Amino acid sequence: MTEHRNASIARDGKSIILAHDHGLEHGPAAFEGVEDRLDPETVFEMATHDAVTALAVQKGLAEQYYPSYDDQVNLLAKCNGSSSLWMGEPYSPQTWSVEYAAELGADAIGYTVYPGTNTEPQMFEDFQEVQEAAREEGLPVAMWSYPRGQAIKEHRKPETIAYATRIGLELGADLVKVKYPRSGDAMAHAVDAAGAADVVLSGGSKTSDYEFLSTVETAMDAGASGLAVGRNVWQRDDPEGILDALEQVVFEERSAEDALDQ
Amino acid sequence: MTEHRNASIARDGKSIILAHDHGLEHGPAAFEGVEDRLDPETVFEMATHDAVTALAVQKGLAEQYYPSYDDQVNLLAKCNGSSSLWMGEPYSPQTWSVEYAAELGADAIGYTVYPGTNTEPQMFEDFQEVQEAAREEGLPVAMWSYPRGQAIKEHRKPETIAYATRIGLELGADLVKVKYPRSGDAMAHAVDAAGAADVVLSGGSKTSDYEFLSTVETAMDAGASGLAVGRNVWQRDDPEGILDALEQVVFEERSAEDALDQ
Amino acid sequence: MTEHRNASIARDGKSIILAHDHGLEHGPAAFEGVEDRLDPETVFEMATHDAVTALAVQKGLAEQYYPSYDDQVNLLAKCNGSSSLWMGEPYSPQTWSVEYAAELGADAIGYTVYPGTNTEPQMFEDFQEVQEAAREEGLPVAMWSYPRGQAIKEHRKPETIAYATRIGLELGADLVKVKYPRSGDAMAHAVDAAGAADVVLSGGSKTSDYEFLSTVETAMDAGASGLAVGRNVWQRDDPEGILDALEQVVFEERSAEDALDQ
Amino acid sequence: MTEHRNASIARDGKSIILAHDHGLEHGPAAFEGVEDRLDPETVFEMATHDAVTALAVQKGLAEQYYPSYDDQVNLLAKCNGSSSLWMGEPYSPQTWSVEYAAELGADAIGYTVYPGTNTEPQMFEDFQEVQEAAREEGLPVAMWSYPRGQAIKEHRKPETIAYATRIGLELGADLVKVKYPRSGDAMAHAVDAAGAADVVLSGGSKTSDYEFLSTVETAMDAGASGLAVGRNVWQRDDPEGILDALEQVVFEERSAEDALDQ
């Protein structure tokens, strides 16, 4: 058997990606109540948890903190991003070249695409170059695939999420990160539409432990290959606890209830 | 006699191109009723049918599935595309570089151009670079030539389709894929306008076996060099049956009726 | 005496350029009544006439037909163009790189510029790169200089045509193709404004033999270096006849009347 | 201990950056009353003061004056800028390549970014290339991080300034220059948000000695790594006096009052 395409950021073909680009995407306001987590070192520490198969951060965090963690943490280089101060048409400009990400030790490349917006053509072209540069470096590519724009009335609609995963497959992503389409059946359809590409659930904003874990359980049952999670881990008082539970649900195939009972 | 320009995706100078970029262009909705075909492997299997001279897919499908089929299938690398989620002026951004397509084993390059739209100048320039990169790689180029925009009241009008094929010839396409201009005479005019470039019929949305095959028959009689077909094959319950019949009409010069009677 | 700058597409410093890019610029409708001329081979044949010092075509025609004619025909590679389906601000995108034109055996480069339009800045920049690439290849450059846009009420006005030729000189064209400014005096002024650059008359739409030839005669008397002609040759029943006459007027300095009497 | 990232423009990890790009950003009007300072030599002289750890200027000043001062002054190459004559959406185009800045002896690169404006995507991309080019040259990067645009009602709001410093960290700046957020607490929050990146106070328009120095004192107490100052030095009659006092506050941790009493 050849190695899994996403092996560098997965365990047994499954991934728990800890995302920490909220400082750029949402700003310090995202840290209200957990101000100590403004210090990226706290989140790099969380990423050393066995459950975490990769940490997704922007270039600046990687430059400043990754050198102390490269033995313990797999780096998913998030190579584009925008601030929430910006009110324009959704677009995520490139903030990190693939070549420099590789030089800093990246194990995979992450890139956001907004299909359906007026910037779709530009983002497809951006992604084309990034994806092929990643191939040059021998790195897998994760697409944050978030349909937006005029035609998208409801962006978690099952058909929209299935289209989102399919776009990832067609354009050459190895792993596609999508919002939860509200049911296990819809998730299974999205996984089917992705073909040979892996699908991971986007963690989204913070919810209760049970609600969060049972969504993950449903997604895993539907064929998802794991999740990318940020606020649902680092906004919690006990990040280690939720990572313990996630590890059970994602890698040990235990139910949310069981995982919480431990 | 020197080899035919499109020999790498043709048999006796004629082509049946199985197109399967609908996951990107139309989304999973195109697979309603034939959900198993969401798995690209099913369509790669169809492409091993003797009738099929090339399979047209986007980069991601080629990366994930073509390695298992490169002995049996000729790859027409579709190097641009857009989603139907996008509501803007028709434009098809590049999704695959010619160099990387060649590296993955492409036998020809496919590119969509929308003459008459506000993006015509950009698409002509995009095509210029793609076409010349293909020459560098020694690959023939197929243009999906689809006039659109303000001046095009009716995009299947004979004169419009003839202009479409001529644009293919003038800009350096070896093969031009156009919609059916509604009559054999109009098709013959479009074939004349294409000069030394080959013209293939675009299969379009699914119709009855007879209707579909007799259009192909008329087109072949008018001088077409074959067809590119997607939904009329892989949306059918019996793709093999229709491919058998197409083989008769395109390569054996049999009538639609005869081909169906077999 | 050093060789004339345009020697590769001239005879005794004068040029009759047969232009055949109408398939792109005007579409198959330009061939109404002379449908057999849709076959570019018919026009390549005309270009073997002794009177013709160069044939101006787009890349696709050069690729498909020029290999059989490169001994008999000088190739003027028309490196930009647009379709008449397009309704936007006049702009002519690049369709052929100078390097590839040279590789295919081009003897000169042709490029359209529309001074006065909103795209003037872009076209000046495009021309800058094309002109200097041509110098790298050692090729002369012909500018189709066609003022358009808001400030141009009447685009054949003597002052406008003189400005058109001067722009050609200033930007580095060796030969400038302009519309006829309606009188010999105006033509002489345009020739003066072009300084050391040659000026050729643009043939325009088909007129009677006498009307056409006497315009050419007037232009030659005014100092023009010849003409570029398309429809007035290949839309005629007897292209050879008109080429015979043109040869008399342009190279033998005979009058239109004399040339027709032969 | 490894060397501080900004060591080339700092002393003991703290910086007083003398900024003198006002000739471009504000024009000669900024020199009203101190016309002799129009001569950049006067400001290069000021920069030889021990307190000054770097002088920030545009390319032209560096070319003309820096050769005489490169032994005594550290050069912070300000690589973008715009004039106040321009009324468009805030955007600061590149005026100096990193490569040429390094060639002229730059010790660090400075670049303005306006998060929240319509040009945010372009500026993020510009900054990406500049930051990585600086890495190639082994130079630290200072971001002038100035949120602007629709969403920014009040651009000195604590949360906005904290977002500004965080953007600097995330995008790979080593040092972030921000406006004073009106209180020590807000400054401390901005310093926290910047993580491992240094934060320096932007001097702003000229105020009284005491007002200016006590703001600097508060900022230093809040964890700032110094300041970038222009008009508050070179618009003063006694620049040396204020630099003496700044040296006390920034490097000797003395109060504003004490520093002025000397």
Place this chain on the structure above:
Amino acid sequence: MTEHRNASIARDGKSIILAHDHGLEHGPAAFEGVEDRLDPETVFEMATHDAVTALAVQKGLAEQYYPSYDDQVNLLAKCNGSSSLWMGEPYSPQTWSVEYAAELGADAIGYTVYPGTNTEPQMFEDFQEVQEAAREEGLPVAMWSYPRGQAIKEHRKPETIAYATRIGLELGADLVKVKYPRSGDAMAHAVDAAGAADVVLSGGSKTSDYEFLSTVETAMDAGASGLAVGRNVWQRDDPEGILDALEQVVFEERSAEDALDQ
């Protein structure tokens, strides 16, 4: 003493630049009454006058005429330009690469910038690349600095002209060409604002001998380094006479009156 930065186009640190790009910028209409001057050779001849330290022309004139004059004339390659047919926002696209200008023997590079227009950002970026390319070739750079746009009510206002010269200095011009700001004091202020960069007066439209020369005299007294003149020389019946007089005023420090009396 090291050589003056503009030595290649100056005598004793002063310049009289004969400008002849009016064929592009204004068209043949600028030659009304002096039609023989449409022949660039007449102006190249004028440039052989001892008073003239450089001739500023576009690429096409340099290609066609400079080879016969390179021993007698210093070439200031004007590398951008636009026609007066164009009605859009002021912008001057590049028409000549610095590399090719150097190849043709240019002694300096000239470039127009319009600060304050909507194209200021683009023009600053264009100038950045041109200026640095000129450094690669070891050539001085002259900026035609012409503020325009919304904020400029009166483009000869003293403060505007001083801003114009300062922008030249800041962006790395060695010589800045500006309109006359209406008084000697204003000119002196503009010269101060330019710091180490030279300032030359822009000749403007044709006026009487005395009016023209006494403006030049005032400018020289105010510290200008000479002038760039076009129409005030080549639109005159006696270009040699005015050049004789200019030589007196610029290089011999004689008054306009004295110079005319000779």
